[in-house]
Amino acid sequence: MSLRPIFKKINLTDISNALGAENSAVYTVVAVAAFKGIFRPFFTMKDKKQDPKSRKYAAIREGATEIIAIPTYIGLAKLTAKLAPSLTLDKSIKGNFTSPNKALHFAGVCLAALIVIPGLCSLAMPYILKVFNKNDKNKVVSNEINPTAAMLPMAIALGQPVRPEKTKLFNMNTYGKVTMNTGGGVRI
Amino acid sequence: MKIPSITIPLKIKEAMCSPRLAEIAENTISAVAIETALKMVGRPTFIITDKKTDPKTKKYAAIKEFLYQGTCLGLYLGIVPPVKRAINKFIISRLSKNPANAESIDAYHAESKIASTARKAYRRSGSVIDRTLSSLGLKKNEVIKTAKKELLYAEKVLREKVADPSNPKMQLCKGSKELSAIIGSVVTLAIVAPELSHFIVHPMMKILGFDKKNEEVKSQVVPQVSIKA
Numbered sequence: 001m002s003l004r005p006i007f008k009k010i011n012l013t014d015i016s017n018a019l020g021a022e023n024s025a026v027y028t029v030v031a032v033a034a035f036k037g038i039f040r041p042f043f044t045m046k047d048k049k050q051d052p053k054s055r056k057y058a059a060i061r062e063g064a065t066e067i068i069a070i071p072t073y074i075g076l077a078k079l080t081a082k083l084a085p086s087l088t089l090d091k092s093i094k095g096n097f098t099s100p101n102k103a104l105h106f107a108g109v110c111l112a113a114l115i116v117i118p119g120l121c122s123l124a125m126p127y128i129l130k131v132f133n134k135n136d137k138n139k140v141v142s143n144e145i146n147p148t149a150a151m152l153p154m155a156i157a158l159g160q161p162v163r164p165e166k167t168k169l170f171n172m173n174t175y176g177k178v179t180m181n182t183g184g185g186v187r188i
Numbered sequence: 189m190k191i192p193s194i195t196i197p198l199k200i201k202e203a204m205c206s207p208r209l210a211e212i213a214e215n216t217i218s219a220v221a222i223e224t225a226l227k228m229v230g231r232p233t234f235i236i237t238d239k240k241t242d243p244k245t246k247k248y249a250a251i252k253e254f255l256y257q258g259t260c261l262g263l264y265l266g267i268v269p270p271v272k273r274a275i276n277k278f279i280i281s282r283l284s285k286n287p288a289n290a291e292s293i294d295a296y297h298a299e300s301k302i303a304s305t306a307r308k309a310y311r312r313s314g315s316v317i318d319r320t321l322s323s324l325g326l327k328k329n330e331v332i333k334t335a336k337k338e339l340l341y342a343e344k345v346l347r348e349k350v351a352d353p354s355n356p357k358m359q360l361c362k363g364s365k366e367l368s369a370i371i372g373s374v375v376t377l378a379i380v381a382p383e384l385s386h387f388i389v390h391p392m393m394k395i396l397g398f399d400k401k402n403e404e405v406k407s408q409v410v411p412q413v414s415i416k417a
Contacts, residue, residue, distance in 0.1 A: 025213055087200075
């Protein structure tokens with residue numbers, strides 16, 4: 001598929017004139033978030049060095065963060081712009097001043113980046129991961145079906161030291177990966 | 189939704205209405221750099237305050253996030269200006285194919301040339317005056333201070349004239365600059381930075397001893413789990 005027809009349809013003159021007349025920080029952050037939402041999960045899934053499960057979790061997390069970020073940036077910028085009438089200076093005040101709209105849009109973006117998006121992500125992420133985790137729930141190695149764990153009570157009762165075999169320890173290491181999935185080492 | 193009018197201190201009002209802040213807010217590179225710096229603070233703070241996660245995991249994730257955002261910021265400030273220039277050159281070459289745009293492109297180039305000459309003149313004159321005065325052992329008097337202020341004002345006026353969004357002749361080139369900055373930001377932050385950060389963040393985490401600690405944590409988890417069972 002050639003991208004040339006799409007590029008031909010884009011009118012650079014109109015876009016440039018519109019951005020020259022009025023540019024807002026929201027356009028850039030939304031564009032960056034949208035492309036990050038596509039490319040970051042894509043690159044994470046392509047990274048074959050990582051464990052497939054951690055890869056999937058990281059990709060979901062990254063994609064969900066950017067999906068949350070886009071409406072938050074737009075919404076907060078619009079909400080802060082509503083403060084413009086309260087911040088507009090009286091005409092009696094002399095000096096070189098402009099409309100507070102641009103600064104308010106920017107303040108909305110800053111507020112979203114600093115507090116609102118990380119806060120919303122930490123609130124929503126457990127639920128999002130739960131939804132995606134539903135199918136994998138049965139695949140997680142539980143202590144009940146773990147052979148080493150099942151062997152322990154009997155060994156303690158007999159007063160014997162527990163020396164699990166290497167293969168069994170490997171099975172139990174999957175438990176460690178569960179802690180990874182809950183946030184450790186995963187970019188958000 | 190209507191927000192009730194609140195009495196806001198005059199100083200805050202003046203700061204929010206200042207043209208300098210509007211210029212920063214409109215400038216794509218400065219706005220994204222500030223936003224990334226805020227992410228660098230906000231995200232690790234929220235990871236640290238999360239009470240559900242294990243403290244060691246929390247510390248690891250917060251430091252990794254801090255380093256990742258810091259790397260992104262550094263890469264962004266380093267990569268974006270040349271990328272922006274290259275994209276802008278391409279956009280201007282495409283725009284100049286249209287004869288209707290030629291006039292505004294020429295006008296913008298002429299104005300920006302005057303503004304950059306004024307900027308250079310102001311910088312040079314300032315240092316020349318300072319050096320001359322210090323070699324003569326004289327102090328700055330009011331006349332020199334006023335002359336420097338006038339030069340600074342002239343430079344500012346010329347700069348603002350180029351960046352004036354209400355001037356239709358300047359809009360096209362100013363917009364193409366912003367468009368190239370947006371494209372450059374997207375390419376850098378969404379494609380280049382995540383890939384390059386792997387080569388920077390992981391070695392830094394190793395230097396800080398976090399990767400080793402994480403392995404130790406994992407190995408400690410195994411016997412604890414088996415005893416509980």
